[in-house]
Amino acid sequence: MMPSTENNRCTWGPCRLSTRRSLWRRASRPPPEEIVSCIVERLSLNENTSYELAEVIGDDFGQECKERSLSASESPVQLMMLWPKTRPDHTSYRFYLREKVNDYVWRDQFVMDPQLIKDYFHRFLYQPKDREYPDLCQLPDLNEQTLLENLRARFVAGHIYTYVGSILIALNPFKFYPIYNPKTDGLGPTCRRTSSLWPTTAYHCMLKDRKNQCIVISGESGSGKTESTNFLLHHLTALSQKGSHGSGVEQTILSAGPVLEAFGNAKTAHNNNSRDFYQKRTHLPHFTLFEFELKHSGLLIYDG
Numbered sequence: 562m563m564p565s566t567e568n569n570r571c572t573w574g575p576c577r578l579s580t581r582r583s584l585w586r587r588a589s590r591p592p593p594e595e596i597v598s599c600i601v602e603r604l605s606l607n608e609n610t611s612y613e614l615a616e617v618i619g620d621d622f623g624q625e626c627k628e629r630s631l632s633a634s635e636s637p638v639q640l641m642m643l644w645p646k647t648r649p650d651h652t653s654y655r656f657y658l659r660e661k662v663n664d665y666v667w668r669d670q671f672v673m674d675p676q677l678i679k680d681y682f683h684r685f686l687y688q689p690k691d692r693e694y695p696d697l698c699q700l701p702d703l704n705e706q707t708l709l710e711n712l713r714a715r716f717v718a719g720h721i722y723t724y725v726g727s728i729l730i731a732l733n734p735f736k737f738y739p740i741y742n743p744k745t746d747g748l749g750p751t752c753r754r755t756s757s758l759w760p761t762t763a764y765h766c767m768l769k770d771r772k773n774q775c776i777v778i779s780g781e782s783g784s785g786k787t788e789s790t791n792f793l794l795h796h797l798t799a800l801s802q803k804g805s806h807g808s809g810v811e812q813t814i815l816s817a818g819p820v821l822e823a824f825g826n827a828k829t830a831h832n833n834n835s836r837d838f839y840q841k842r843t844h845l846p847h848f849t850l851f852e853f854e855l856k857h858s859g860l861l862i863y864d865g
């Protein structure tokens with residue numbers, strides 16, 4: 562069976578079994594040049610013209626999608642073994658014998674200011690060192706040092722909230738930052754991009770999927786879990802549009818928090834107001850607040 566030629570290209574694939582078998586006999590993994598010279602010889606092609614093998618990957622409709630020339634170190638037989646076996650005829654994958662296009666042809670015709678290319682890639686490859694990333698996943702080089710440096714830089718600049726994907730890291734500033742809008746209970750534009758994004762997301766997921774949502778607040782003693790929980794409650798009650806500022810069950814619970822804490826809390830090395838004794842389970846019309854405390858003895862679930 563002779564390989565077909567079209568547009569100075571010769572198809573050589575699994576369908577050309579006789580050609581392939583004869584090549585296979587010569588060596589188990591012949592390099593591309595050997596296959597090319599064999600085909601040139603069999604097809605009596607012009608030996609003065611240089612040819613090369615190209616791997617072509619087509620789609621299910623028989624359209625060619627990708628074509629690339631094989632390097633001298635690649636083995637066509639090995640490549641064929643990697644082709645998916647979903648279609649027995651392998652029509653989507655094939656090799657072409659094509660006239661070699663010398664690099665210098667397009668290189669000479671291609672004129673572009675090298676500085677332009679450098680400037681273009683500079684924007685992606687070299688991030689400014691002093692840049693802060695509100696999401697650690699955006700760090701170009703993510704390791705412990707860059708992570709801590711980014712958190713520190715953000716903290717110094719007054720940004721205490723940083724995302725890691727869907728997780729929010731809150732650094733305790735131990736002083737009040739005017740980033741919570743008291744009129745809207747943290748729904749202001751400053752907060753929307755930081756701390757209020759996750760309760761908002763949870764609230765809207767609850768409405769959309771009609772499924773319970775879970776927010777885990779974790780950290781060591783004095784890291785700000787109670788404060789964060791209070792911000793969360795404020796935010797959720799504001800979102801549910803039932804937590805009025807003057808009345809309502811939610812407002813009563815929120816207001817009772819400091820009074821109850823006065824009886825149950827203790828001073829520790831890390832926190833003047835540590836919630837060591839007082840645990841609670843708060844019921845609001847739309848959500849329940851469970852408190853889990855990771856103490857020395859392990860995970861204790863308080864449900865009372």
Ligand SMILES: Nc1ncnc2c1ncn2[C@@H]1O[C@H](COP(=O)(O)OP(=O)(O)OP(=O)(O)O)[C@@H](O)[C@H]1O
Nearest residue numbers: 733735736737782783784785786787788832835836
């Ligand atoms: N977002 C915040 N803004 C300002 N101050 C904060 C913030 N978060 C925490 N703090 C300060 O840190 C103190 C300790 O925080 P908090 O009581 O929430 O810690 P905790 O993690 O609940 O501690 P524990 O586990 O010991 O109960 C608070 O009393 C408050 O002064």
